[in-house]
Amino acid sequence: xxxxxxxxxxxxxxxxxxxxxxxxxxxxxxxxxxxxxxxxxxxxxxxxxxxxxxxxxxxxxxxxxxxxxxxxxxxxxxxxxxxxxxxxxxxxxxxxxxxxxxxxxxxxxxxxxxxxxxxxxxxxxxxxxxxxxxxxxxxxxxxxxxxxxxxxxxxxxxxxxxxxxxxxxxxxxxxxxxxxxxxxxxxxxxxxxxxxxxxxxxxxxxxxxxxxxxxxxxxxxxxxxxxxxxxx
Amino acid sequence: xxxxxxxxxxxxxxxxxxxxxxxxxxxxxxxxxxxxxxxxxxxxxxxxxxxxxxxxxxxxxxxxxxxxxxxxxxxxxxxxxxxxxxxxxxxxxxxxxxxxxxxxxxxxxxxxxxxxxxxxxxxxxxxxxxxxxxxxxxxxxxxxxxxxxxxxxxxxxxxxxxxxxxxxxxxxxxxxxxxxxxxxxxxxxxxxxxxxxxxxxxxxxxxxxxxxxxxxxxxxxxxxxxxxxxxxxxxx
Numbered sequence: 001x002x003x004x005x006x007x008x009x010x011x012x013x014x015x016x017x018x019x020x021x022x023x024x025x026x027x028x029x030x031x032x033x034x035x036x037x038x039x040x041x042x043x044x045x046x047x048x049x050x051x052x053x054x055x056x057x058x059x060x061x062x063x064x065x066x067x068x069x070x071x072x073x074x075x076x077x078x079x080x081x082x083x084x085x086x087x088x089x090x091x092x093x094x095x096x097x098x099x100x101x102x103x104x105x106x107x108x109x110x111x112x113x114x115x116x117x118x119x120x121x122x123x124x125x126x127x128x129x130x131x132x133x134x135x136x137x138x139x140x141x142x143x144x145x146x147x148x149x150x151x152x153x154x155x156x157x158x159x160x161x162x163x164x165x166x167x168x169x170x171x172x173x174x175x176x177x178x179x180x181x182x183x184x185x186x187x188x189x190x191x192x193x194x195x196x197x198x199x200x201x202x203x204x205x206x207x208x209x210x211x212x213x214x215x216x217x218x219x220x221x222x223x224x225x226x227x228x229x230x231x232x
Numbered sequence: 233x234x235x236x237x238x239x240x241x242x243x244x245x246x247x248x249x250x251x252x253x254x255x256x257x258x259x260x261x262x263x264x265x266x267x268x269x270x271x272x273x274x275x276x277x278x279x280x281x282x283x284x285x286x287x288x289x290x291x292x293x294x295x296x297x298x299x300x301x302x303x304x305x306x307x308x309x310x311x312x313x314x315x316x317x318x319x320x321x322x323x324x325x326x327x328x329x330x331x332x333x334x335x336x337x338x339x340x341x342x343x344x345x346x347x348x349x350x351x352x353x354x355x356x357x358x359x360x361x362x363x364x365x366x367x368x369x370x371x372x373x374x375x376x377x378x379x380x381x382x383x384x385x386x387x388x389x390x391x392x393x394x395x396x397x398x399x400x401x402x403x404x405x406x407x408x409x410x411x412x413x414x415x416x417x418x419x420x421x422x423x424x425x426x427x428x429x430x431x432x433x434x435x436x437x438x439x440x441x442x443x444x445x446x447x448x449x450x451x452x453x454x455x456x457x458x459x460x461x462x463x464x465x466x467x468x
Contacts, residue, residue, distance in 0.1 A: 060452055060456055090286065099322075175449060183436075186436070
């Protein structure tokens with residue numbers, strides 16, 4: 001087959017794939033959002049941990065779990081301070097979470113602040129690991145937004161190792177955009193699309209993705225070298 | 233190795249070397265697509281809007297107070313969204329109250345501040361609120377403050393929503409973050425997060441999206457009730 005003919009077929013195939021994707025893009029995009037949500041049914045636990053961010057949803061869900069007696073106490077990791085917190089324009093994010101828990105009826109004695117300066121989900125997993133060090137039997141529900149549960153579960157499993165069995169993840173639904181058309185909203189786009197590069201970054205930074213990519217590169221080089229030798 | 237292959241390798245090496253050598257201007261150029269910074273010119277209003285629970289633009293209150301001192305006859309406009317759940321239960325101060333407090337601390341009198349009610353989390357809603365005010369107060373020129381990487385997107389929304397005459401009298405002032413700007417964003421985590429996030433919004437804007445209205449927020453009781461109902465109220 002001539003080179004031009006191969007190119008033409010590849011172009012045609014590409015066009016067909018693109019057209020098909022466009023035709024079913026709402027279904028694809030919905031599936032892409034749903035894949036990120038690995039939240040589970042809550043189970044009875046000693047603690048519910050509110051991950052920082054999503055202050056308008058996560059602490060409300062955590063408060064509901066405490067009040068419905070799915071968990072007895074709430075955990076919040078202390079956060080690092082962005083500029084608006086340094087300028088004292090806004091309170092630190094962990095303080096906002098604590099305030100919501102208090103206002104929604106969780107007693108002050110039942111709110112535990114995990115020390116540190118967490119700036120990422122990884123930092124929060126480290127803070128929880130330290131907390132669970134001398135509580136081998138404690139069960140924890142981790143509450144975060146639906147599209148954040150997959151990455152959180154991945155990183156918590158990585159950090160906690162065997163103790164990850166003590167932890168389960170509960171999705172706090174986002175009500176500022178619809179999961180059926182998230183790509184039309186600014187917040188929806190930021191929440192869903194950025195999760196994928198973040199997942200890849202976490203896999204490379206805290207997981208084995210880098211090694212896998214290096215191994216694939218070496219394999220490709222070896223395959224190319226063998227093919228060239230055979231051709232010669 | 234054939235000559236053709238050698239040539240390909242040399243070209244690839246040259247491209248890689250050039251990218252390494254000139255990465256700073258290349259990355260600055262990419263950030264340039266996100267930035268519109270217009271001279272303030274002859275203004276009589278300065279507008280501050282929110283981005284989430286935060287003000288849009290680092291040190292925007294300092295800049296607004298400086299602009300007020302340069303021209304004490306000007307007004308400060310706050311595009312303040314309807315209170316959200318956090319504000320309704322008193323967990324945080326409302327954007328309007330917080331902004332008034334910060335401006336007052338910078339010696340801007342309360343009489344110089346006007347609050348325009350708008351929607352949260354949407355550039356189009358911010359600009360629509362401003363457009364409604366400009367229809368009622370024709371002939372004003374407004375300096376719209378915002379984060380540096382947010383400025384091109386806000387400019388685009390302003391051009392799409394405002395009447396052409398009003399759009400020309402709105403100037404966008406891009407405020408760099410103290411931790412990063414267009415010259416060093418790739419060296420800091422918060423920098424490349426902001427860069428990526430705002431490029432997404434830019435692409436969404438080019439594709440014609442982003443203007444969808446935010447869904448009405450449930451109150452705290454309704455949110456908690458529906459959250460628990462999702463688990464079929466299997467109360468222990």
